[in-house]
Amino acid sequence: MLEIRNLHAGIEGKEILKGINLTVNPGEIHAIMGPNGSGKSTLAGVLAGREEFDITEGEIIYQGKNLLDFSAEERACEGVFLAFQYPVEIPGVSNTYFLKAALNAVRKYRGVDELDAMDFLALIKEKMKLVEMDQALLNRPVNEGFSGGEKKRNEILQMAVLDPMLAILDETDSGLDIDALRIVANGVNKLHTPQNSAIVVTHYQRLLNYIIPDVVHVLVNGRIVKSGDKELAFHLEEHGYDWARDLREPAAQGA
């Protein structure tokens, strides 16, 4: 599915990712944990195609293709989905309209017929149940006036509609209360199949109680310093990131 080889990336001359190696196989869920400023969100951004980052070294192979050759929208169409840490507000553009435009762009790229309004509405209604979202939110402008929890649920709804191969959840748990967390995690789990994969970026172990990762990576100072199974997350929770900071050995490869 995804293979990251010796990825170095930075912004304005400052290196943030200092040689990331990571392999994600179909059907796997990987968690990336790390302290603030370790480069977690940078990694998510680089994967999704944020242009402000400079890739100085390394490559990203996604389904046999060089991911770095694609623009952000092409990556989306290729099935890479980023659930934003801070979902963006787009005043005046209704949620429905936005989702329909996105879905049809993706379908067009994949050579599938665009959905008409009726079919789209049916689809979205079904997907909304997944995230227990209030239908009223559909007619509101994208993320505008949404609560923190509503914004994150909206991200998962978009994910459900766009049906990605590789979902990257960037701190999706931040700012969520336990009920919202459960709903979001439940949505992610239901969308998970043996064919698709997910990378869950988080600071806390809490989310991993609900989304069970196959592999946990610890990212410190731009490098993966340790990889292991879900027990690693508990260990981190208990001992804190200071413990991980002391780990200086090069990262173990993903499973």
Add this chain to the structure above:
Amino acid sequence: MNSSMKQQEALQQFQTHFAAYEERLNGNAGSPDHLRRKTAMQQLADTGLPTLRDEDWRYTNLNPVLKTGFVPSTMPKKEVLTIVNTREFLPDVQSAARLVFVDGHFIAELSQLTGLPQGCTISSLSSAVAETPELISTAPAGVTDSAVRQFTLLNSAFAEEGAYIRAAAGCILEDPVHLLFLSSGAPQPCIHHPRIILHAEKGSEFTVIEQYAALETGVHFTNTVVESTVAEGAHLHHIKLQDESSEAFHISATYARVSRNASYDNHYFGLGSRLVRNNIHAVFEDEQAECTLNGLFLPRDSQHMDHHTVIDHAQPRCNSHELYKGILNGESRGVFSGKIVVRKDAQQTDARQASNNLLLSEDAVVDTKPQLEIWADDVKCTHGATIGRMDDEALFYLRSRGIALAEARNMLSQAFASELVSRVRNEALRSHLDSLIQQRLESSRKDG
């Protein structure tokens, strides 16, 4: 430019004054100082005085000013000075220094200029000019705005007295410097042109309270110009308190040039005179500077109070905040015209402006003109304006709790004003302002 008759006549009157001044020059004719003044007078004659047809003056009719025959002010009589108690004008406010002017003349015996910290120069303008004659320029460079230019030129032609404050690099003055301008109610309408020069050098900080008050009622015309420069990392706090004779005219131009990481804030509290026109023109000369313009005006009867501000975001990453509030009574008229200019390269500007007005009487009039002129794209600019009378629902709520209507109105007005008072840093000054506002609201209520 075509001027109407009144403008022509007034101009001629000023030219006569100027000729009289020139006659007294004797050996000093042709001095750089004389030439600068002459240039200012000439430029004023070329431009002419503004009329209602000038966009910047459309809400303020100058005819009452122009048709009054003013004479240059004379030194007040000794007996006038003996009755002045300078403390009463700002009770409880501790000041670092005080300069007192009566009818525009500096009164050394009423002033207090001792015990100043190292690096701080505070003096009357006349003594500062004696050392550095070029302190009085024709007009601040780069200001072409017709809204302020004419009366600045008039000031430049005639200004002889005022204040000069300079804080050297790193000098910090805790207590405010008090500039007190009094009018004696001289029998003949007199005109005076105070000039105030404020320099906050690198990393310095000070507060100036510019206060105008009347010893007696009477007709006079104050035409002030304030020039301030705030150097890198410096902070200048400027408070203006104006409560002059109800027959007086007051026109002022305040210029501020603000440098990198520096801040300038201006707080105006106006109880007014017959006609007030305040102009403020602030320019950011470097990045990451800040400017705050706050104003509260409370006209009553037939007072006319006009506020004209320009904040020029000439440099990127600067912030400005502006809040002007009017509480209007009687047949008064309030004007707010605030312009924010964001120049082409002034990216990441954050500018906020609001004008809120409360009408307490049926005959009061408000004109407000908040303007944005934006030439950069990565900016946050907002402005808002409201005009209305008191919220009936709030009034009713207070009354339903047993508060009498008049008291309730007073409370709500006071609350409306308090936002601006609370932004003044000096606590003693805040409480003085509170009581002034309280008095004004109560007396207006009785009159109304």
Add this chain to the structure above:
Amino acid sequence: MSSEAQDLEKLTSEEYKYGFVTHIEMDTVEKGLSEDVIRFISAKKEEPEWLLEWRLKAFRLWQTMEEPDWAFVDYPPIDYQDISYYSAPKMKERPKSLDEVDPELLDTYEKLGIPLKEQEMLAGVAVDAVFDSVSVATTFKEKLSDMGIIFCSFSEAVKDYPDLVRKYLGSVVPQGDNFFSALNSAVFTDGSFVYIPKGVRCPMELSTYFRINSLGTGQFERTLIVADEDSYVSYLEGCTAPIRDENQLHAAVVELVAHDNAQIKYSTVQNWYPGDKNGKGGIYNFVTKRGKCAGVNSKISWTQVETGSAITWKYPSCILQGDNSVGEFYSVAVTNNRQQADTGTKMIHIGKNTRSTIISKGISAGYSSNTYRGLVKIMKNADGARNFSQCDSMLMGDTCGAHTFPYIENHNDSAQMEHEATTSKIGEDQIFYCNQRGISTEDAVNMIVNGFCKEVFRELPMEFAVEAQKLLGISLEGSVG
């Protein structure tokens, strides 16, 4: 959509060519403006004596006036003696077929989905075929006249309904109102006239589009709409396609009168030729539009989408005279390349409990300048008047300008006025968010811009709104990314 509307659409999309074309002889008066020229125009149009006098009065006023210079626009001086004030369409100079038309123009028509025949007309191709549309249009005309509705060219109205014209002409925009209205009053050649009788609700949108009465009369157009008591009319002006025109100066006047309980909804899409990328050519659009809510509970609503013209100078206004009358102004103004727009509204509150709403959306791109200028004036006796204004600007790129100059004048303490303005740009984070969902940058910009303008678009009649959205995208093409 009602069946009339469907018919109407059919008509507009196929058969605009129907000959309401006023009979014009092929003669042209010398360039320049004088009383003789006005007498010539009036005589040509066989006008009554009073109208000639009316024009002459306007001309004499115009001669004493100066061209306004307060607007935030910049253009070389216009030589008013170098304009021909009466000219027949210059058939010879027109392109003979679409092959001779600027391919960029055709490209735009293509994107707007304009039928070929229509393209020919808009591009000014000299076609003389008259389509068999007589029956459809006649059906409309009959239906309207059955209801007592008058909808005809201004020239026809002068001949057929002189009393109505005389009563209302200049009653809202007097000849000497401003420099351009005085010029228009002196030399206007044609325009539209609408009268809706008492108690009648006009069953269809009236559109200039299906009554293009003569090619090339657009320069000094005069429109007068009167809605008598308890009546309603919705009027559409202009169309989304860029229209080629040899005349650089356009100075139209529109007057609306709404009597007791009457409602007039006036929608405009203005897409005159804006000039090329370097600001060469393009129309100067100096328009005076004003409505009078003369009666109680009357309502006038202006909606405009302004994307064209090199220079736009226009302030559709409402005089709220009747008690409880309502004025509305919804505007989207887009400027790109070297375009300049100075537009807004005036709401004059005279009657009690009058209400006004102003929603203005300005979008600037390229090297353009876009100014909102508005006046809200509450007169002494306008007890309980209310105004809400919102002026939002969006900047695309750092070489354009967006300006907001609202004037708010209040003489009544019981009035409530609120004004809000914001300036924003399309955020890079918004674009990236859309990209990440598979939406291209161009579509993302379109989507965000249309979202920004939504409050205005929803005031437009349905079909118009769809076209306007498309138009916006085309106008802003290439301004981001």
